Amino acid sequence: MNRLLLAATWLLVALHAIALGLHGGDEFSLLIDGFLGGGSQIVAAALAWSNLRRAGPRRPEIAVLSTGVSVFALSNVLYLVLYAHGVEYDFPGPPDFGFATFYPIAVLAVGLAARRELNSRSGPDVWLDSALGALGSGAVLAVLLDSVFVSASGNPLGASFALFYPICDLFLAALVVGVMTIQGRRLQPFWLYLLAGLAAFIVIDVMSAVSLLTNAYVPGGFTDALWSAGIALMATWTYARHRVAEEVEHRPALLLPGLATVAGLGVLVAAAVTKDQVSPLALTLAVLTQVAAGVRTLYAFRQLGRLADLRRQATTDDLTGLANRRAFYADAEARLRRRARGALFLLDLDRFKEVNDSLGHHVGDQLLVEISQRLSHLTRPVDLLARLGGDEFAMLVEGLDATEAESLAEKLRAEIARPCTLEDIALRTDASIGLVLAPEHGDTLSLLLRRADIAMYQAKQARRGHQIYSGDSDDTGPMRLRVLQELHTALDQGQLTMHYQPKLDLSTGEVHHVEALVRWAHPERGLLYPDFFLGLAEDAGMMRRLNQVVLTEALDQAVLWRQSDHPLTIAVNLSASSLVDAELPHEIASMLAVRGLPPEVLEIEVTEEFLMADRDRTRHILARLRDLGIRIAVDDFGTGYSSLAYLRELPVDDLKLDRSFVFPMAEDPRAAALVFSTIELAHSLGLTMIAEGVEDEISLKALTDNGCDQAQGYFISRPLAAPALDAWLAARSLEPQQSST
Known part of the structure; x- marks a missing residue:
């Protein structure tokens, strides 16, 4: 219709x-x-x-x-x-x-x-544009009505x-x-x-x-x-x-307001040229049009300032002030389209999650700001540096060959590794850097970033600091995803198993303590060591579940050893991300109670970095574990922070001297002196001294002669599965025991 x-x-x-x-x-x-x-x-x-x-x-x-x-x-x-x-x-x-x-x-x-x-x-811009359009058109129309005003009589x-x-x-x-x-x-x-x-x-x-x-x-x-x-x-x-x-x-749009402004200006010009031949109404509207145009222009300048600020915020990382992911992608892609030669660095901080978990996100943010400033000092104004998110940074530097790029990667790692003091705590962090060259390794940003990510994870897994991309391992990214999926399956199907390394009591030659070390009995790859999968589990947030599996396996084995009249104390390594869990003491207590085990059957090994990260939280968690009767050992002692104040403040029972000090004892008198002085320090504080990495009889005898309490290492025994350890212990019981054996 x-x-x-x-x-x-x-x-x-x-x-x-x-x-x-x-x-x-x-x-x-x-x-x-x-x-x-x-x-x-x-x-x-x-x-x-x-x-x-x-x-x-x-x-x-x-x-x-x-x-x-x-x-x-x-x-x-x-x-x-x-x-x-x-x-x-x-x-x-x-x-x-x-x-x-x-x-x-x-x-x-x-x-x-x-x-x-x-x-x-x-x-305001809507109202100003509306008023401007109305006044401009009104001025022109008023000119057209001049003949009507003249004829009105x-x-x-x-x-x-x-x-x-x-x-x-x-x-x-x-x-x-x-x-x-x-x-x-x-x-x-x-x-x-x-x-x-x-x-x-x-x-x-x-x-x-x-x-x-x-x-x-x-x-x-x-x-x-x-x-x-x-x-x-x-x-x-x-x-x-x-x-x-x-x-x-x-x-x-500015089209109609612009036309209205020109129209009003035209009426004013016509009034000046024709000498008062334009009506007062048209002249008044034309003047008001120019006033409105001036106000609109001032407002437009304010809007442009705000837009510039919004654009800056949209391309800048709020925390560090560096370019953000969006800005990096836009700028880097523009440079690559110009066929610019150079190197792309992808940096990821090591153990940054532990800083956040133990010290809090505010300290983690301060650390990121400090790292961004250090990286900025090593870049030129023409270089592109950005924070992609979290603890990941990217840098595109033009004009570098492979040798120069690797040299810059070393400088970046050295600058990042310098200690910094935040919240009165001395922190030291490292970075893993993946490095790719353009256009050798790719001519698009997405391809270069993917390959830099592969190289970065290779560097992180191998703990070599930085890694330049190699096409031979281009399946690393997909492989990581596959390994993670397989690890989930391993946890569900019980593929993780425990091997136990004995700790020799140097005063009696007996073994009453073992350290539990996790292994992955992979159905296709065979027995896999922790370095292969623990880092992936940490990155994927699987450590809590993995640690529960480790504790379950270790405590179940402790029950079997107690039933065989050969009770052993089992030391278990737990990650820092697990040890900040306030529910951990309660969960461990429940696991011990269910199995009818006394608390002294379990020892928790903690790294120095965790102890120094957040003393208040550390003291609270460890004190609750100690109140249960669980022993606390400091693992890898001597490789972390230089301060020893935590030995006085925190509830610690044992010190485990890192293998890097014990291994060179036989040939390096200075290393031996450090070991012996550390033994005296531990005893003066009432702590038990355990030496790791004993690889020869000379080192074992020197440790025994200088009063070290316990030792472990390949010279004594490699980590063994529980049945093999039982056989090893049975064989030792048939031999004459010596204090230095």
Whole structure:
């Protein structure tokens, strides 16, 4: 129905215009001016009302404008009837009051539509652009009305009505231009129908006003078709408006405000050139247009400043101030497109998770800031340095070959490894660096990053610091994912097993203690050592579950040894991420109680780094374990932090001297002196001294002679599965025991 009325409306408008052209328009014609002209407006009103049913949220403005179009069409019919019957009346007559009523109704309709636009696009720029568009167009239209103002004389009421029509047209057109300015580049085309209809009204109302004020108006002229076309265009606006969905986002454009500014400036130039030939209204509107343009320009500069700040924030890492992932990707890809030669470094901090878990995220953040500053000192302004996220950094340095890139990698690691003091704690961290060359290892950023990631994980697993990418191991990334999946399966299916290395009591030659070391009995790869999978488990957050498996296996074996009348104390290594768990003491106590084991059957080995990381938390966790009766040993003693204050403050029972001190004892007197002085230190503090890495009889005898309490190493026994250890212990029981054996 809507489409039929739309077609009928424009068909009648076209027939009216064609008939006027053929007739000449010199005299009034009932057929042409009456039936075609008046009929097109009546059908246009019907079209407007037919759109109301499906108007949805736009129903109010469409209903109001439909009312206005109907009032105008009925007033025109009244005018045609009176004129056809020869009824004479002074201007303004009864139809003119109907025509005048149309304008406030139309203003209300456009105002309702404008309010909807403004409510969905709130902001000072919207209001300024709307005002600027309205003032600029108003200034130009006021110039067009100059002839009406000049002709207004004699009949005050007639002059008022004659001026009322074009002035209302001016106001409506300015309001529509303001709404169109709001929409900018997302301008909805149905507004053009309304603007075109008002333009038709402006032309004929100006012409009619002049002719009415000079008593020269004759109905039936060719220009009368503009009224029919204007009403038809407004009715078409209601048809097009109800069919458009609500817009979600509109960005104001500078086109219409710019045109409005130029228009206002043109009016001012015309006033200066023609020497007061421009009306005061047009001049006032032109001045206001320039004022609004100035305010809009100032606001635009503020917006540009904010956009620049937002862009900086969008490309900058908030914590370190370095470029973020987005900025790095954009800049690096641009450089690679220029076929720039260089090296890409991917850096990942080692054991950073332990810092966060033990000291808190605020200290971890401080460490990241410190590392970023150190890296910045080693880069040139043209180099690209970014924090990709977490403890991962990336650096793209142009103009480096392989040798120069590896040299820079060493400098980066040395700079990162320098100790730093945070929260009164001396921290030392290392980094693993993956290194790739462009374009040798790839010409796209995604490929280079993937290969740098492979090289970085190779460096982390091998603990070699940095690794340049090699195509021979391009499956490392997929392999890591496969190994992790297999590790999940291993935990579910019980593939992890324990080997036990005996600790020899050097005063008696007996074995009462063992250290439990986890192994992975892989169904395809064979027996895998911890270096192969512990790092992956830590990175994947699987250490808590893995440690539970280790404790379960070790304590179950302790039960078997107690049942065989050969009880052994078992030492278990737990990661720092597990030892910060406040529930750990309770869980261990439950595991001991379920098996009926005394607490002294278990010993927990802790690294120096964990002890020094967060003394308050460490003291709390270890004190709870000690209260249960569980012994605490410091593993790898001498390789961590230099401070020994924790030996006095924390509940520690045993010191395990690292193998790096014990192994060279036989050939290095200084190493031997360090070992002997450490033994004296441990005894002076009431601690048990355990030496790791005993590889020969000379070292074992020297340790025994200098009062070391216990020793373990390959010279005594390799780690053995429980049945093999039982056989080894049985064989020793048949041999004569010596204190230095």
